[in-house]
Amino acid sequence: xxxxxxxxxxxxxxxxxxxxxxxxxxxxxxxxxxxxxxxxxxxxxxxxxxxxxxxxxxxxxxxxxxxxxxxxxxxxxxxxxxxxxxxxxxxxxxxxxxxxxxxxxxxxx
Amino acid sequence: xxxxxxxxxxxxxxxxxxxxxxxxxxxxxxxxxxxxxxxxxxxxxxxxxxxxxxxxxxxxxxxxxxxxxxxxxxxxxxxxxxxxxxxxxxxxxxxxxxxxxxxxxxxxxxxxxx
Numbered sequence: 001x002x003x004x005x006x007x008x009x010x011x012x013x014x015x016x017x018x019x020x021x022x023x024x025x026x027x028x029x030x031x032x033x034x035x036x037x038x039x040x041x042x043x044x045x046x047x048x049x050x051x052x053x054x055x056x057x058x059x060x061x062x063x064x065x066x067x068x069x070x071x072x073x074x075x076x077x078x079x080x081x082x083x084x085x086x087x088x089x090x091x092x093x094x095x096x097x098x099x100x101x102x103x104x105x106x107x108x109x
Numbered sequence: 110x111x112x113x114x115x116x117x118x119x120x121x122x123x124x125x126x127x128x129x130x131x132x133x134x135x136x137x138x139x140x141x142x143x144x145x146x147x148x149x150x151x152x153x154x155x156x157x158x159x160x161x162x163x164x165x166x167x168x169x170x171x172x173x174x175x176x177x178x179x180x181x182x183x184x185x186x187x188x189x190x191x192x193x194x195x196x197x198x199x200x201x202x203x204x205x206x207x208x209x210x211x212x213x214x215x216x217x218x219x220x221x222x223x
Contacts, residue, residue, distance in 0.1 A: 033211045042200060042214035096142065096165060097212065099152040
């Protein structure tokens with residue numbers, strides 16, 4: 001079976017750092033992806049991890065531990081425009097992804 | 110690159126009517142996916158194609174739903190007859206084999222069945 005868990009909602013202050021966690025149990029693993037989705041828009045790709053460790057891309061970083069079935073997305077120097085839903089997704093051995101329920105992040109001034 | 114193009118952007122229809130959603134993937138992408146998103150169930154995979162061939166349609170809710178990909182540049186998702194519980198945002202996405210950037214999503218079709 002496939003199961004991906006994320007917190008439903010998080011709130012943080014502009015300029016702060018926030019960490020969004022994702023745990024997964026899937027029958028196959030070929031990469032973990034994070035997507036950002038603003039209200040009323042399509043998801044857009046943020047990051048990709050296939051090996052354990054930290055991947056950094058500007059203000060965003062993503063970490064993966066395959067043995068623990070765990071990932072997190074770290075957002076630094078939060079801006080108001082970072083208010084969005086953040087979706088964790090696992091790619092199995094095929095091309096299809098299983099998406100988590102998403103974490104709605106609100107950035108307050 | 111125009112991205113993944115979906116039409117229509119919005120569709121309002123009466124229960125029992127046929128609905129056809131359309132998608133044009135990114136040129137050169139060989140995989141195409143149809144997803145449905147609702148508040149209750151999040152993003153759910155309905156069906157995906159590799160090289161125009163349906164690979165996994167286990168997510169298609171029932172026989173009222175059907176999808177086709179007659180060529181590499183066009184796909185349709187049809188609902189007949191439509192029901193109010195089909196109201197959702199339907200996303201099409203495409204990717205190339207092993208692409209590290211994952212999917213590219215279209216803008217979605219917001220379907221409302223009244």
